[in-house]
Amino acid sequence: MLNKLPLFLRKTLAWGVHLFTATGAAWGFLSILAIQAGNYRAAIGWMVLAILVDSFDGMLARWLDVKTYAPGLDGALLDNILDYLNYVIVPAYFLYVSDLLPAGWNLAGALSILLTSAYQFSQVDAKTEDHYFKGFPSYWNVLVIYMLVLGTGAWLNLALLLLCNILVFVPIKYVYPSRNTVARRLTLLLSYLYGALGLYGLAQYPDVPRWAIWASLVYVAYYVALSLWPKRRLAQA
Secondary structure (H helix, E strand, O other): OHHHOOHHHHHHHHHHHHHHHHHHHHHHHHHHHHHHOOOHHHHHHHHHHHHHHHHHHHHHHHHOOHHHHOOOOOHHHHHHHHHHHHHHHHHHHHHHHOOOOOOOOHHHHHHHHHHHHHHHHHOOOOEOOOOEEEOOOOOHHHHHHHHHHHOOOHHHHHHHHHHHHHHOOOOOEEEOHHHOOOOHHHHHHHHHHHHHHHHHHHHHOOOOOHHHHHHHHHHHHHHHHHHHOOHHHHHHO
């Protein structure tokens, strides 16, 4: 299908994917401004938009063959830079200015995820050849959003933060949803439903229905279970 298009259009579409990925910088910056203003609903909205861009840009890049038609820009490097901004720096700032952690722990909590994620992102096999993330894949933005909407206690939040920081260094292979080859259709379906629930919850914030939160946690449990299940048995399934 792509080969039937004129060359200039193929190149335009490929560079358009890079531009689409680059918008993540804008959404991250707007998230920071919203957090600074205390507008948590807007902040979550920009964070969710950044997640949606990150969820689809890789598939678009493969479909439109950006390595062939827009080779002058390293899309993987761009993606990593923006992931560190949106999945690490933004939630770190959120933790620093909010009251999600016990008094006096805000700065330490923010710095902890900046440092451990710097390690996680820099591993040569952070994304394995069989399309998994090695170690906790820095879903700090998702964790912070759950802390906010669930209203969990500050000390429980600190314990969860410490646990995830430790898991960065534990070489568990976590599922890469958009490139998962095991139960792929089910995983993608649940991922899309999870995204839809997230958008619904955002529209209702700050009065997010509890059923929507708990329903979304079903996907989180599925994701963790699929990641922890022995990979050899998954490959044989």
